[in-house]
Amino acid sequence: MAETELMMAARTVREKAYAPYSGFKVGAAILTVHGNTHVGCNVENVAYPEGTCAEAGAIAAMIAAGETQIAEVAVIADSPDPVPPCGGCRQKLAEFAAEDARVTLGTTDGTIRENSVAELLPGAFGPGHME
Ligand SMILES: O=c1ccn([C@H]2C[C@H](O)[C@@H](CO)O2)c(=O)[nH]1
Numbered sequence: 237m238a239e240t241e242l243m244m245a246a247r248t249v250r251e252k253a254y255a256p257y258s259g260f261k262v263g264a265a266i267l268t269v270h271g272n273t274h275v276g277c278n279v280e281n282v283a284y285p286e287g288t289c290a291e292a293g294a295i296a297a298m299i300a301a302g303e304t305q306i307a308e309v310a311v312i313a314d315s316p317d318p319v320p321p322c323g324g325c326r327q328k329l330a331e332f333a334a335e336d337a338r339v340t341l342g343t344t345d346g347t348i349r350e351n352s353v354a355e356l357l358p359g360a361f362g363p364g365h366m367e
């Protein structure tokens with residue numbers, strides 16, 4: 237099956253990742269409910285915990301562009317199996333995406349896996365828990 241435009245956007249931004257410490261480049265692309273695409277890549281730091289994930293970069297770009305509603309997400313890495321977002325990124329995605337929003341995880345060789353946001357973060361902490 238042909239790769240989606242969203243995955244192609246993630247594939248392209250992945251090349252720009254700054255990952256000299258892990259050598260593991262990741263690209264992420266967000267499609268918003270308004271039909272716009274925002275991309276991000278991982279940005280590492282010599283102080284390792286200061287590094288940021290590709291998903292976080294794409295979310296930051298979306299917010300900087302004035303949008304808050306994620307319709308779909310694509311994430312890509314050069315790995316044997318599709319790499320799932322880390323725990324922190326699952327919570328970040330849940331902040332801006334409906335539970336049924338699709339997250340497509342891909343490898344550079346074309347394997348994909350699809351999950352909803354709710355599948356990635358079941359029982360998510362949300363605003364309702366603070367009422
Ligand atoms: O979903 C993921 C998983 C990992 N990474 C990055 C963080 C770090 O720079 C490198 C290795 O963990 O991959 C992401 O950007 N997104």
Ligand SMILES: [Zn+2]
Nearest residue numbers: 289322324325
């Ligand atoms: Zn992450």
